[in-house]
Amino acid sequence: MPCRQWGDGLEPQAMEQVRQATLLPVAVAGALMPDAHLGYGLPIGGVLATENAAIPYAVGVGVDIACRMMMTVLDLPEGWIESRREQLGLALER
Numbered sequence: 001m002p003c004r005q006w007g008d009g010l011e012p013q014a015m016e017q018v019r020q021a022t023l024l025p026v027a028v029a030g031a032l033m034p035d036a037h038l039g040y041g042l043p044i045g046g047v048l049a050t051e052n053a054a055i056p057y058a059v060g061v062g063v064d065i066a067c068r069m070m071m072t073v074l075d076l077p078e079g080w081i082e083s084r085r086e087q088l089g090l091a092l093e094r
Contacts (some may be wrong), residue, residue, distance in 0.1 A: 018043055029049040031047040
């Protein structure tokens with residue numbers, strides 16, 4: 001099961017928690033963000049992609065009051081991000 005990890009020194013418990021989640025029959029992939037840490041069902045900062053399923057307990061955002069990841073609203077014309085998708089993806093991975 002593919003499971004990407006961004007960042008070093010993540011909690012072993014969080015890594016095990018997302019590994020266990022990827023064993024579900026509906027799981028397609030898992031990922032851990034740089035701020036990942038142990039959560040309920042899925043690590044805070046964890047993502048679980050599923051096929052034809054929604055798993056309420058697998059929400060890795062919203063149960064952590066001090067979460068440092070956030071959404072940003074940008075005043076950009078439609079298509080700006082899509083036209084730079086590869087460049088922006090590489091920047092995020094770096």
